[in-house]
Amino acid sequence: MSCDKPSTPEPLATPDVSGPLRFQMRIPSDPRLLAVVRCTVSELAAIRGFADDQCQSIALAVDEAHSNIIRHAYKDRFDQEIEIGFRAEGDYLEFTLVDHGEPIDRSKYCGQPLDGIALGGRGTHLIRQIMDEVCYERTSEENRLRLRKYLAAGTSKG
Amino acid sequence: MKTSTRELPGTTIVDVSGDIDMSVSPGFRRILMESLSKTPRLAVNLSNVRYVDSSGIASLVEVLQAARKAEKRLVLFGLNAPVQEVLQLTRLAKIFEIRKTEKEAIEAS
Numbered sequence: 001m002s003c004d005k006p007s008t009p010e011p012l013a014t015p016d017v018s019g020p021l022r023f024q025m026r027i028p029s030d031p032r033l034l035a036v037v038r039c040t041v042s043e044l045a046a047i048r049g050f051a052d053d054q055c056q057s058i059a060l061a062v063d064e065a066h067s068n069i070i071r072h073a074y075k076d077r078f079d080q081e082i083e084i085g086f087r088a089e090g091d092y093l094e095f096t097l098v099d100h101g102e103p104i105d106r107s108k109y110c111g112q113p114l115d116g117i118a119l120g121g122r123g124t125h126l127i128r129q130i131m132d133e134v135c136y137e138r139t140s141e142e143n144r145l146r147l148r149k150y151l152a153a154g155t156s157k158g
Numbered sequence: 159m160k161t162s163t164r165e166l167p168g169t170t171i172v173d174v175s176g177d178i179d180m181s182v183s184p185g186f187r188r189i190l191m192e193s194l195s196k197t198p199r200l201a202v203n204l205s206n207v208r209y210v211d212s213s214g215i216a217s218l219v220e221v222l223q224a225a226r227k228a229e230k231r232l233v234l235f236g237l238n239a240p241v242q243e244v245l246q247l248t249r250l251a252k253i254f255e256i257r258k259t260e261k262e263a264i265e266a267s
Contacts, residue, residue, distance in 0.1 A: 031181035038177075038209070056209075056240055063211055067180040122248045123212040129247045 021047065023086040029070045029099075030078045037084060038063050041095065048088045049151055058149055061130040062095050064123040065145055073101025073143055092132075094148040103138050161189050169264050170197035175206035178214030187217035194221060198230050201263040205236025210244055222254060231255065235263040 023044060027033050038059040045055040066082065074080045083098040128134055133148035159176040170193050178186055194200045200221070204210075218234070225232040235257040237245070245251040257263040 031179070034179045034181055035177055038179075053239070053243075057243070060209075060211060060240075060244065063179065067211065067213065070180065122215065122250075126212055126244070126247055 021086070021088040024083065026081055026083050028078065029074045029080040029082050031067075031070055034063055034066060037066055041086075044086050044088070045093060045149075048093045050093070050149070054149075057130045058093075058095075061127045061147055061149075062097070064126050065095075065097050065147065068104070068123055069097060069099045069101065069143070072104060073099045075102065091151045092148050093151070094146060096147075097143075097145045099143050100141055101143060104136065104143055159186060161186070163189075163193055165197075166264060168197075169199045169201055170194075171201045171203055171260065171263075173203040173206070177209040178207060178217075179209065179211045180213045183211075183213040183217045186214060187220055190217065190221045191224060194225055194228070194230060194232070199233065200225065200230065201233045201235060201260070203236050203260065203263075204234055204241055205238065207238070207241055210241050212244070212248060215244060215248055215250060218254070219250065231266075233257055233263045233266055235260055 021044075023040075025037075025040070027037070041062045042055040042059040045058045046052070050058065062084070066084070069082055070076065070078070080099070080101065083096075085096040085098070087094045087096070127147065130149070131147045132150050133146070135146040135148075137144050159174065159178055159182040161175075162173045164171045164173070172190060172193050174186070176182075190200065190202065202218075218232075222232050233255045236259070237256060242251070245254070255266065257266055
């Protein structure tokens with residue numbers, strides 16, 4: 001009896017860690033999924049090369065945007081659809097959140113001064129503090145919010 | 159998120175663990191308000207809180223407003239870096255009474 005000598009397995013090809021990366025998810029507007037999205041966002045940011053504290057901050061920004069959709073666009077309806085897209089190219093990552101809810105007051109994302117200990121507006125303030133670019137647009141019946149963060153230090157915020 | 163409550167002479171301590179986001183912040187607020195109604199000083203232990211968003215901060219602000227109105231005290235302690243960062247970014251770090259440890263929170267005059 002003879003046995004074939006096992007061949008040395010070929011090493012698996014590994015993707016270029018600095019190359020483009022895309023990811024997309026469609027989820028219901030259920031607040032129980034906020035934590036799931038945070039974990040995903042944090043991991044995607046880490047894959048892209050952001051430091052741990054930055055990953056947490058980016059997760060916070062996306063979480064705030066996600067919460068705003070549930071609360072304001074969908075008026076706390078938990079059975080609507082939210083689309084969250086991720087794109088990493090060059091020296092940045094970008095999250096796009098799309099919903100089909102009520103139009104949002106554009107000024108909420110344009111930055112408002114915080115007034116004492118008033119409760120409103122702190123979520124969007126956090127988003128603008130953390131992300132380098134925040135772009136909101138309303139197209140037909142969609143709200144589309146794009147959040148971009150640059151990897152390089154020293155990039156000015158939008 | 160999980161909470162538990164301990165009663166000490168003159169102070170009630172609410173120990174909080176986990177994440178505080180929009181899905182749990184109404185319950186978080188309710189628990190703190192209930193505890194505040196029964197004590198002259200409420201100390202909130204945040205040392206095991208991994209994450210808090212603006213809704214969690216808003217709940218703390220509401221409890222602080224209720225405490226001030228009732229001439230009671232609210233003390234936060236054990237804040238880790240992510241919680242401190244959110245308070246700093248929302249410019250609310252200075253409105254709260256914050257201590258590092260439980261001992262300091264209880265003994266704060």
